Amino acid sequence: MKKELKIVPIKNGTVIDHITAGLALNVLKILKINTRTDAVLSVVMNVKSKLMGRKDIVKVEDRELKPEEVDKIALIAPNATINIIRDSEVVAKHKVYLPKSIEGIIRCANPNCISNAEREPVMSKFITVSENPPRFRCIFCGRIIEDVSRNL
Ligand SMILES: [Zn+2]
Numbered sequence: 001m002k003k004e005l006k007i008v009p010i011k012n013g014t015v016i017d018h019i020t021a022g023l024a025l026n027v028l029k030i031l032k033i034n035t036r037t038d039a040v041l042s043v044v045m046n047v048k049s050k051l052m053g054r055k056d057i058v059k060v061e062d063r064e065l066k067p068e069e070v071d072k073i074a075l076i077a078p079n080a081t082i083n084i085i086r087d088s089e090v091v092a093k094h095k096v097y098l099p100k101s102i103e104g105i106i107r108c109a110n111p112n113c114i115s116n117a118e119r120e121p122v123m124s125k126f127i128t129v130s131e132n133p134p135r136f137r138c139i140f141c142g143r144i145i146e147d148v149s150r151n152l
Contacts (some may be wrong), residue, residue: 010042013061015083016073021046023077024056030072032061033067041064052079074098074106075148078132098134102126106136107151113141 019027024043031045033039049055064084065073072095073080084092104123108115115124115138126136126145136145145151 003004004049009088010061010085011088012060013040013059013063015085016058016060016065016077017055017081017083018052018079019073019077020053020079021052021055021056024058027056027058027073027077027080029038029149030076030152031060031069031076055079070094071097071099075102075105075134075136078134083087098128098131100128101139102128102136103131105152106145108138108141108143108150109145109151110138110141110143113138113143115140 004051016027022045024045028034030044033041042059044057046054047057048130062068065082073082076097078096078098080096082092082094082096083090086096103125106124106126108124108126110116113124114122121142125139127139129137131143133146134148136148137143138145
């Protein structure tokens with residue numbers, strides 16, 4: 001019998017698979033899951049993947065991700081797949097979808113950008129300039145954001 005790494009299945013919740021290797025913790029950050037969470041989490045990093053060489057996997061028990069949360073994951077891990085599990089069955093499978101423009105999620109890295117103004121800041125808006133790796137351009141000042149996890 002071949003030895004394989006078996007990952008304990010969950011009964012209810014969400015499995016985020018095919019995360020770019022090394023980015024699992026950024027996925028948790030984008031979902032606003034921090035060390036004070038009560039959620040039962042499994043984070044697996046750098047497992048072998050036929051498709052990707054190496055990948056990360058995150059499992060969140062008893063929580064089904066909403067579509068807007070799923071799309072946020074695309075901002076950092078464009079190959080990710082989302083499996084929603086109920087009673088140990090996969091009831092839904094999604095690929096993440098990177099929108100052409102992103103409003104209000106990414107913070108502009110330029111402190112002088114109008115979206116960072118102290119008084120009456122306008123909502124940030126970025127255009128996707130590259131999907132993989134993901135890169136975004138601020139429509140107000142043109143600043144390019146490459147590491148989204150630092151600008152959430
Ligand atoms: Zn800007």
